[in-house]
Amino acid sequence: MERFKDKVAVITGAASGFGREFARIAAQLEMKLVLADVQMEALDQVRAELEGQGAQVLAMRCDVRHGEQVQALADACMQRFGAVHLVFNNAGVGAGGLVWENTQADWEWVLGVNLWGVIHGVRIFTPLMLECASRDSSYQGHIVNTASMAGLLNPPTMGIYNVSKHAVVSLSESLYQDLKLVDAPIDASVLCPYFVPTGISQSDRNRPDELQNAQQLTASQRAAQAMLDKAVVSGKLTAEDVAQKTFAAIRNRQFYIYSHPEAMGHVQKRMEDILAQRNPGDPYETVPHVRDSLREKFRST
Secondary structure (H helix, E strand, O other): OOOOOOOEEEEEOOOOHHHHHHHHHHHHOOOEEEEEEOOHHHHHHHHHHHHOOOOOEEEEEOOOOOHHHHHHHHHHHHHHHOOOOEEEEOOOOOOOEOHHHOOHHHHHHHHHHHHHHHHHHHHHHHHHHHHHHHHOOOOOEEEEEEOOHHHOOOOOOEHHHHHHHHHHHHHHHHHHHHHHHOOOOEEEEEEEOOOOOOOHHHHHHHOOHHHOOOOOOOHHHHHHHHHHHHHHHOOOOOHHHHHHHHHHHHHOOOOEEEOOHHHHHHHHHHHHHHHOOOOOOOOOOOOHHHHHHHHHHHOOO
16 A cells, blocks of 8 residues: 555554554545554543644544444545545453453453454455445455564463463464455555553543452463553553554555564574474563563462
8 A cells, every 4th residue: 555645544452552553643644544442541641642743533432342433433434435435453451361261241341342343344344345445446445453472472371361462463364365365456554563662551440340350460461461561561662653664564565564574583493383283382481580480470379
């Protein structure tokens, strides 16, 4: 996708983190914006900021777990702007701990946002984009699905998150291949960021009441949360940096987008283990003190 001015961008999870930075860059490129999030107050602040810069913005509360709400977002987009060119299926949440300690509510929440949110975005917006392309011979479209480096690796105490993000990588690769099969003028990318200071480590603030857990966090869940908080806050790359990389990838029709290319060594090692039929390697091989610290915290109940 090379032309952005006056095109329509749809962004979920637009009130903070990557989504907010996608929206800011899209506004600078003079795109029309459809912004969605469950945090309406924060979303209104983003809308006001971008409208103050002259952007045309439609902001809607949307819980991407629910297909009917994503459909309402698409309907409102078409009614307001009549087209859609760039879609960021970006909303995401996280939960950690030993995988057998995650409750059904944990699984429903994380998979609902991280996976079903992308599924709904793909199944609802792709046909609309194809319809737009059928009416415009010069149409260019692009879909960006936010996964994670956890979609290519399987770090301990992040099982529920890993599962959701591996599925997003698979869905995105399938989308890419299917679009190529039908010669669609639509490209696809999967964004796999590593640790970047965003609000995801505190995503529990947006957890719906019906999926709250009655019991207290386990020792492993508390340890995983503390480790994630530290890793995210210490990230040197900003959400703005990642957003800039993402738009460069869109221009270059690049599928895989990595925030930290140096992390790909871990992915290569995992692939080599798979090809050699070796058991999964030790993720703490170079930092055994991290493993020891986690184990100590697990015993602190």
